[in-house]
Amino acid sequence: MSLMVQGTTSDAGKSVIAAGLCRVLRRRGITVAPFKPQNMALNSAVTIDDGEIGRAQAVQAQACGIEPHSDMNPVLLKPNSDIGAQVIVNGQAIGEMNAVEYHAFKPEVLKAILASYHRLQNHYQAVVVEGAGSPAEINLRDNDVANMGFAEAADCPVIIVSDIDRGGVFAHLYGTFKLLSPSEQKRVKGFIINRFRGDIKLLYSGIDWLEKEVGKQVLGVLPYLHGLHLEAEDAVAEQQLNTDRSDKLTIAVPVISRMSNHTDFDVLRLHPDIDIQFIWKGQPLPACDLIILPGSKSTRTDLAFIRDNGWDKDLFRHLRYGGKVMGICGGYQMLGQWVHDPKGSEGDAGSTEGLGLLALETTIGEQKQLRRVTGVLNFPDQLPAKVTGYEIHAGMTSGSALEQPVIRLQHHTDAVISDDGLIFGTYLHGIFDHAESCQAILHWAGRQDIEVPDYDKIREHGIDRIADAIEEHVDMYRLLAAMSDCC
Template structure:
C-alpha cells in the first residue's frame, strides 16, 4: 500500500522545502517510487510542468530529488501575489481567479476537493508521498477551512513531523508552543519532531532536545546541522540570492523588484566563479562598475515599473547604458524596457497605460491569455541552442523585434537594440543550459566554469541526503509514513 508523511514547520522558512527534498532523495535511494506534494504554496517562482501547467519551484526541485517529471498534482494550489492584499489563484496548474486575501478565506475550503484529488492520484502512482506544509500549524486562526497544514493532514489522514529552526533562536518555544496552541486532535497527528539548521556542535543542544521531548511527549528524530551547500540548490525566495556571489570580474546586478517572479534564471549565474552577482535591494543604487543589469520577471509589471522608478533605478539604468553597460530584461523586465505597457482590461491591476523605460523600441499589450510552455530556442547572436520556458501574459511588438533575441522554430522571439547591448526576451531558464550560459558569458568577457549546472544540483541533492542520513534517524522518519 502507498504511504505518506507530512513535514510541517514551526514557521515560514524553517527549511521545510529542503528537508522534503532530502527525504525524497533518501527514499529514492532506498528504491521507493516517491513523489513530493504541497497542497498550497505561495510563490511567484513557478515551474512549467510536463502536463502544461505550473507549480511552485520548490516542488520542482523536490521532483528532481525523486527523479520524477514535474506534474501539476505535486502542487495543486499555487498562490501568486500580485499586490499586498491580493493573489492569482492557480488550481491544478491553471489560473482560476485573482482574489483578495479576505475573499480567499471563503474560497479556500472549496479547493480541498481538488487538493485531495491530486494527492490521491500521486499516492496511487507511488509507494510514498512526502508532503510539505505551508507556514505553520501554530497559526490556529487560519485552522478553519485549512488546506495547507492540519486541515489537509486530517482530511488525508497523514502523520506529521514538526520541524523547528534553531538558527533563528527559541526553538524550544517554537516546538513546545506549537503543541500548546493547536488542538488535542491536531497535536495527536504529530508523531515526532526534528531540529534544523544547528551551527556548531549539536551535542551542545542535548539538554534542550531532551526538554522538548519531556514537554511534548513526542519522539525526536535528530538535530540537523546547517547544510552549507544549500545555496547551490535553486532558491525559492529571492532574498536567498541577496548577497554577492563569486569574485569574478563580470559584475552582474539583478533589480530586486517587489513582485519578482521566476528568478530561478539567476541560480546558475550565482554559481559561476567568474561572475559577481548581486540582488539589489530597495534603496540601493546600481553600482557604477556594473557590467550587466538584469531586470527579472514580475507578477505585476506596471506596479513593479513604478517601484523601479521609486528606487531611482531608471536614472541609474540610463547612466549605465550611457557608460556602455549591458541590460537584459526577462519576461516582465522585457516589457518594462519598451516604450509603453497597456493593460486595458486591468489584468494585473487598475486598467491603464504606463510609459516604459524606452530602452527598446517595442510596446506591450496585456491580454488575458497566458502562454505557458517549455521551449527549444536558438540564441540569435551566438547561434547557440538552449532549452527554456515561457510563463507570461501580454504580446510585445515593435521595430526592435526585427532583431530577435532568439529563434523558436520559425518564430522570432524577443528584441535587441541596434547596438545589441539592450536585450529583451520572454524566455526563462536559459542560463540552466550550460552551452548557452558559456556562450553568453564569453560575449561579456567571462569564462564559464567547468561542469554543468544540473549535475551540480544533482550532486548537491546527493550531498543533502548524505547529510540528513548522518544526523537524522531517516529510517525512523520514513517508518512514520502511513
C-alpha cells in the first residue's frame, strides 16, 4: 500500500507529516519506507549505498527505523544558479542542466523514478510518498514527475495538506483541488489542515462547506506544535530557536548565495547556551566568538559573494581581535589559498583566490566524494572525541596545512587547525550532531561549560510528537483505507 502527501504550497508541512505517518505505520508493525520522486534542495544526506538524497528523506527513513537509501529520493536537483542545477539520479550526479533541458529530460527520468518506487514497494509493506511544491502549478503540469504526474503513473492515492497558520486555508484547498484534472481529483482521498491554533469549533462551518463543495473529506486538523524541531528541507530558518541571548557563546553564520546543508547548525540553534545568528546579504558580520563559513554548492561564486558583502574584511578584523573561524566543506575550501575549477564543474571554469588563511588549495573535480564516516577528533590540549558525519564534495584539497590532521577517520584523515589555533576547517557535514565532537568544538571556541544534548534523541522526540498528533487528530481508519484504495 502507498500514500502520497501533497501540499497546497511549499512548506505546507508535507515533509513533517510524511515523517509522522512513517512513524505511525512503524508503530503499528508495518514495514514502511519514505519516497520523494523529485527533490530540489541544497540540504542533502549520504545514503547507505553511497548516494546523495534530500535530508528530509533521511529523517523520514529514521522515522521508519531504516537506513536511508538512494531509492528513497531518485532525483535530487541542487541549484547552482537561478536557472540551472546539478541533476542527481539514483544518488549520483549526472551533470548540469538548465530548466529547459531538464524539462525535456523528465520523461526519461520518470523511468528511474518508477523503478526506485517499485523496488521500495517490493521490499516494504507501505511507502509514504512526499510531493514537491504544489500540484496546482499548472505551468509545470506537462511532464510532471513530482506530484500528480508521478501519482498518475504509479497509481498512488493522494492526500493534500494545507497550512492554516499562513491564512487562506480553504481557498488553498478549494483552489488546488479545482485546478486538478478529473482523474487527479478522483485520486485525492482527503485533506489535512496543518498548524491550527485556537478553538476548532470555529473551523467546523468552513470544513462543512469545503466537503460539500468538493466531495472530499477533511481527514484531520493537526494542532500547531510549538517548539517542534525536524530538519528543514531547504529554507534557512531566520530566527534563533532560543531567543534569550544573555551570557551565551555567540556564533555568526553568513548566508552565502549557494549555501548547502544549513542543517549542520540545527543542534546549535536548539542549544540554550548558544546564540547563533544567520547573517544575510547587506548585513555586516557582528562581534561574536565564532564565525562559521558554511557549505556551498558553488565555492568560487560564494567567495565572490563574501567579498561583495565585505564579509572578508569583517572576518579578518574578527581574527585580529582573537575570534575563532571555522569552515565546513565549501567554507573550508574558502579558507585556503586557491580554489580551482578547471572543467567548470560548479560554474564557469577558472580559479579564484581564497581567503588565504590556511596553507592549502582545492581543485574541483567531476567525481563527488560521498561517504558517511566515523572517527576521532583530536584538538590540541583536549582529550580525543568521537566524531561522526558525512562528506559531500567534489573538491580535492592539498597543501602543507594537511600534514597535521585533526580528525582521523576509518580510511583517511580530515580537518586542519591553524598554528595559532584560531582557524579550524573540515569537510564533515553533521559534525555537531554527535555530542562529543560538538562539545570539543565548543571548547575550542571558548566555552568549556556548555553541556551538549544528544541530537539524535531531539530528532526522535520531534518525530514522535508529530506521530502522536497524527494518531490523535487524524482519522487513521480512513487514512489506512485510503492507502489501500485502488485509484
